[in-house]
Amino acid sequence: MKGLGELERTIMDILWAQNSPLTAREVGRLIEDRDLAPTTVMTVLDRLSRKGFLDRTRDGRAWRYQPAASRDAYVAELMLEALDMTGDRDAALTRFARAVSGSEAEILRKALTELEEQ
Amino acid sequence: MKGLGELERTIMDILWAQNSPLTAREVGRLIEDRDLAPTTVMTVLDRLSRKGFLDRTRDGRAWRYQPAASRDAYVAELMLEALDMTGDRDAALTRFARAVSGSEAEILRKALTELEEQ
DNA sequence: TCACCTCTCTACAGCTCGTAGTACTACTAC
DNA sequence: GTAGTAGTACTACGAGCTGTAGAGAGGTGA
CATH class of the missing domain: 1.10.1220 (Arc Repressor Mutant)
Known part of the structure; x- marks a missing residue:
């Protein structure tokens, strides 16, 4: 298992705190202090799912992400x-x-x- | 605390296995499989002591390194x-x-x- | 049709780590 | 005293990871 970067962990924390899968947009809205481009959030979510920390499922054109493990x-x-x-x-x-x-x-x-x- | 790289950990393992402080040369001799330049070992020892994982004391012109913690x-x-x-x-x-x-x-x-x- | 959303791809800078060269200094053996 | 050896400090460079985001393409509702 690898460690996580700061933004990656922030995003994992958000998803862990949620009980339903979120889209990139929704995650972005929940990151307050930073003003990130939507693509930034998408990139990180993508990396996290590649690394196996997140599962994702389609919801229309969007992906919904949720933690692979608690x-x-x-x-x-x-x-x-x-x-x-x-x-x-x-x-x-x-x-x-x-x-x-x-x-x-x-x-x-x-x-x-x-x-x-x- | 930060994680350690692979060579860093190899070196920490060597020093942890020892009960007396070693010089860079001695550490180098104990790394078998790899054929590292002496300066490589010195650089890594230096970085480890900067990061607080090792303490070093003078021994003539050389430094002797030992783990800062078990x-x-x-x-x-x-x-x-x-x-x-x-x-x-x-x-x-x-x-x-x-x-x-x-x-x-x-x-x-x-x-x-x-x-x-x- | 236009504005917008979302995706995928690509990029880039900063940092860490493995790896090592260079230049300088001091000791050792002839 | 000179050549080799051992040791130091400083510098460097490429790979990989992470934060950050733009470009381009394809849907979708007004």
Whole structure:
């Protein structure tokens, strides 16, 4: 998996926040601060779908884009990828566990407990 | 934090595997498959220390390089950074917990238990 | 028919990374 | 003391990625 650029991530964030597929125009309208040319948005959407981050379906002449995976899945995959980098996964995991905040440790613990019960 | 290129990571791996600081020449000797010019290695070491991944100290006229942080710390930081990307950390953590293998879940559980006990 | 929307293709500049040459300085062995 | 070696700093260049957008073509509604 590759990382994303800033604009790419802005656009992914918009699409992740939505629960229905959007057209390039709609995405463009939701990017506020920047005044981007419509083709810019289209180009980035196109690149994102080429990279597999977005799926797109026809809607008349336009494409409608939606995330290929949830943000959580993406984040979890990034985390696993980072973990794959190390020779010593245990040490990295231990360190990670120590670094998350208390409430997050709680979440992890819960998820792990549920795992165990299955 | 930024990602690392391929050669950069190869070099970091070499230095992480070492327990004493190395000179550019020594690092170069440890990169086998590729036949790199000495200056190439020096350039990359220089860039890595600029980026904060390496510390360097003088040894005569040469520099000796060593990782600024352990690989585990680096990996854990990457994981936290990924986690920061999401709006819903809990969901991402839960998904992550479900994705790690059984033995790793065990490690995590243990680390979290130790945390709790402190 | 004209204005507009949307698409695809192409382009370009800035940055990062792999790769290395050049020019200079200091040590080492004859 | 001179030639080779090792090391540094500086500079460079091409490839690939990303942000940005224009040009051109083909529909579509007024």
